């Protein structure tokens with residue numbers, strides 16, 4: 406159950422009608438455009454054209470890579486970066502990695518084996534089927550509340566947010582973490598999917614999938630969120646990608662409300678990066694180019 410798929414996408418491949426007319430169009434011929442990084446003009450639908458300089462870059466050649474063509478205008482890294490004389494650019498160049506060290510008692514966040522394991526299995530086996538949401542047991546609700554109170558006091562689970570040139574920000578374990586530990590709840594502003602049509606959807610998470618988008622709910626972490634929005638996804642099209650998974654994304658009924666939790670699905674060693682399957686829900690999230 407990963408971030409939700411956006412409702413629309415912008416493509417830079419020429420529309421079929423224009424191609425059929427055979428003209429190159431007033432804005433120049435897109436067929437000549439090649440990716441500035443790999444030099445290829447292949448995969449036209451994934452070849453972004455910069456709205457500043459008109460040069461091309463594949464979404465999967467960008468660093469960090471983009472999973473899909475973004476909605477709205479897009480500027481290549483050169484056009485997007487501020488002028489070398491501005492104060493902002495000096496500040497932006499400095500840290501490649503920021504150590505957000507979080508060093509408190511992770512065992513507090515341990516949940517019951519039975520229900521979580523059963524739920525994780527249910528999430529795997531019944532994709533697409535209607536299922537009744539599991540109620541989080543009372544003890545685990547207490548654990549979740551304790552976990553939140555600790556975080557409010559500034560006591561965090563041992564996680565580091567680090568920067569990777571390909572994956573962007575990503576989260577790693579700063580200590581051994583036991584199987585079935587609550588890593589974090591996926592939080593943000595909750596909204597109807599239809600009201601987020603213009604969001605890029607990079608980090609939107611499905612909360613409740615209804616028959617129509619006007620009734621489906623999503624969690625949007627752009628403005629308010631926590632470390633969950635930095636946790637990366639597996640490439641679920643390759644065996645190596647799938648092997649990386651060490652978290653499960655599970656939805657629980659907590660006091661009548663649906664809540665999305667990221668829970669360890671095996672023991673995790675210190676230094677291991679955290680990953681879960683963005684494609685656990687019915688929406689397809691493009692992970693072909695994920696590392």
Ligand SMILES: C[S@@+](CC[C@H](N)C(=O)[O-])C[C@H]1O[C@@H](n2cnc3c(N)ncnc32)[C@H](O)[C@@H]1O
Pocket residue numbers: 408469470471472571572573574575607608634635636637638639640694695696
């Ligand atoms: C929920 S955000 C995760 C945090 C993100 N890395 C960042 O820097 O903000 C999802 C985005 O992270 C990137 N991402 C996630 N998993 C990845 C992976 N395995 N390989 C490469 N990029 C990944 C993609 O750009 C994706 O759209």
